[in-house]
Amino acid sequence: MASSFVVGDKFRNKVTELLEKSDSSLPQTLREELEETVGGAEATILSFSTARRLQKYLQDQGHPFYLHELLEDSSLHLPEVVKPPRNPELVARLERIKAKLANEEYNRITRNVNTQEMNRSGNLSEFGRQVRSVKAVVATVFNFLVTVVAAFFCSYMGSQYLFTDTAARVLSAVIAASVVGLAELYVLVRTMEGELGEP
Known part of the structure; x- marks a missing residue:
């Protein structure tokens, strides 16, 4: 001062x-x-x-x-x-x-930087997500095929009590497998729509 x-x-x-x-x-x-x-x-x-x-x-x-x-x-x-x-x-x-x-x-x-980057196309977490998605698709297709084939054989074996002719048995088995396959596709499409419609 x-x-x-x-x-x-x-x-x-x-x-x-x-x-x-x-x-x-x-x-x-x-x-x-x-x-x-x-x-x-x-x-x-x-x-x-x-x-x-x-x-x-x-x-x-x-x-x-x-x-x-x-x-x-x-x-x-x-x-x-x-x-x-x-x-x-x-x-x-x-x-x-x-x-x-x-x-x-x-x-x-x-905070939002991921150190586990694989390359420029993506990182490990995205790769893991894609692998899980592929596994789900493969399981769904395998499940569909097993269900249709099982329905065919069940109808073929069960139709022996109704038909004696092999052609009739095969035709009834194909019809039963087709109905089961269409029902399976309907359920699959509805399930996919629900998953895609989720936010």
Whole structure:
């Protein structure tokens, strides 16, 4: 926080004129402080308390110039702020927190990246899904064929009690297998429609 001025040439000249007057009733302590302020060749500092005493003196004596006129080319003296050294434990803790946050951000960004990629056409989970789909189709076709063949043989063997002619037995077995096959296809199509219709 500022507590003094860096005085300019205007202040130096006016205060020097004031100090050279032998008839001035300037208090001794104020005179010494002002002589010390204007005596140096380089930029000198005037404290606020000295500036207040000089202003009071000028008002009491009825001088024709005011303090703000004296300080027109002066500036505030802002002392350099000395930062205290940082606590090494705090610095280490902040570094750990930064690393943890960076790791969480990385995990959030790479959450949907699958490291088990096979090639550009897909990854292992998609391949597994396709294999399961093929297995289901093969099982369905095998089930269909077994059902139709079983229906044929059942009808052929059961028709021996009705027909004695082989051609009639075969014809009745083909008709029974066809009916069972159409019923199986109907159920299969309805099942496929249900699976495809699901969201």
